Amino acid sequence: MAPDASEGGAGRLALFTCLSAIVLAFAVAFATAIGDYRIGLGTVFLSITNELGLTGAKVAPIEQSVVWNLRLSRALVAALAGAGLAMCGAILQALLRNPLAEPFVLGVSAGASTGAVCVIVLGIGAGSLSLSLGAFAGAFAAFALVALLSNGATSGPNHTILAGVAASQLFNALTSYIVTTSGNAQQARDVMFWLLGSFGGVRWPDFQLLLGVVVVSLVICAWMARSLDAFTFGDEDAAALGVPVGRIRLILFGVTALLTATIVSMVGAIGFVGLVVPHAARYIVGPLHLRLLPACAVVGAVFMVIADIASRVIATQQTVPIGVVTALVGVPFFAIILYRARPQT
């Protein structure tokens, strides 16, 4: 049951915020400590404060470098990616009025994979920067197609979902076509691995870029949170409540597409976070978006950091693709949602 805005809901929200901030800090610390080369939590803490210039403690340079340059940036990017995907999921579930909507419903991940495949297999451009750029371009091409097919995303939720399905099918087919006609076995493996998502190789510049995009998106979406609430009973009902429906839809679809495309181009298409986390967050803080969106961001961040830890410790000496881990956790949760959402009568 939703907590009441005016009657005692604030205390619960504050408690939730504090708790989740602490949990997130611990998750990031553990993510930094755990790996093939284990580092104590104390050393982790000192390395970070050293780098921030707060302390001058003696830490082995190799450990400090691993903590700061490899693992902390990776953990923070994971947190931001989780936050961003969960927010996108919540927004799309509200706009499309569909509990099964998720960030990739607009065809963004399919487009990104086509873009990535163009780079990996066809060799358009070279190096990892252009892989990200290719994925980003592909993602936005897919979004543009969806926007075109659904009249600028203004012709109703089901129309938009169908346009997304069509775009996903088209771009998935293009990806398969390119891989089967031009790729070799190793390239196919690379593509597959990239599609399932990986935080390996992310560094501080990725973090800075993603931080900017996530913060800007969160501010825009929080600004429109009240309008999102008004979509509860559909587009026309929102219009009757004074919401400029067409403009809000277009802006929010644009923001989610930008956010998803940025994340996908950085770490691959990590599924299920955007589907599962909004439902969990709604269960905790209720359906109103001014508190749901921040809650999604925090829960998504924690979920993703923990999933990243799991992906590194499940199999010794190798990293399981992060998308496999999120799906292994996500699918049972999804089954519960389906079971709970079955028709009541």
Added chain:
Amino acid sequence: MSVVAENLNWGVKRKAIVLGVSLTVAPGETLGLIGPNGSGKSSLLRLLAGLRRPDTGRVEINGQDIAQVSRKALSRQVAFVQQSVATDTNVTVVDVVRLGRTPHRSAFAGWSEADETSVAEALDRVDMASRRKQAWQTLSGGERQRVHIARALAQAPQVMFLDEPTNHLDIHHQIEILRMVRDLDLTSVVALHDLNLAAMFCDRIVVLQDGAVRVCGTPHTVLTRETLRDVFRVSAYVDISPYHSQPHIRFSAV
């Protein structure tokens, strides 16, 4: 507030749905909109409420062309109650009624005393105050309808448009809702199917046929045998009810 429509035309593709409708609603008046299925009642209501733009013609509310007013400013004056609504989101009754305050609140404004009063009064008005914490999903069709009317009231409108608000309601609540709409100190336009209820509760009635106004006036002048035969294709007897001295229609089964 008065509502004035001038020569409204609206259609989808080549099919005209609203054809040259002009009408005037006086401040405080309750206007009934009746007509057979597909006569354009719902479409006309949406044009009047500014939810759709007419192809030609204009709507003025209190002397102001609504095409010139922003959505948000308009919805502080005008509320619209849809025929039937649904959601998959798990919301409570009070959550839904609170949505009615949306046009009165800025993006981050807190919940004010005035907001709370409007919501409480609106819930009282439709007799749902004791159910404020109940999940919307568990309400019956009629209760949902009342909650939506409460939401419209929380909007504190001066004009209210209702699209068949008595659908799903039992006869007690049909009469209750329409009496409330009539007694409210605001201008309202109500699309109705039940001709006797329209006769009982509307000051004036507009009869639509194929998107155009067939006849408009008080229930006495509009609800005649001839109109019922030509527009609704029924044969009926119309006499004056001894209870409320409005026309009372009895339908012939032949």
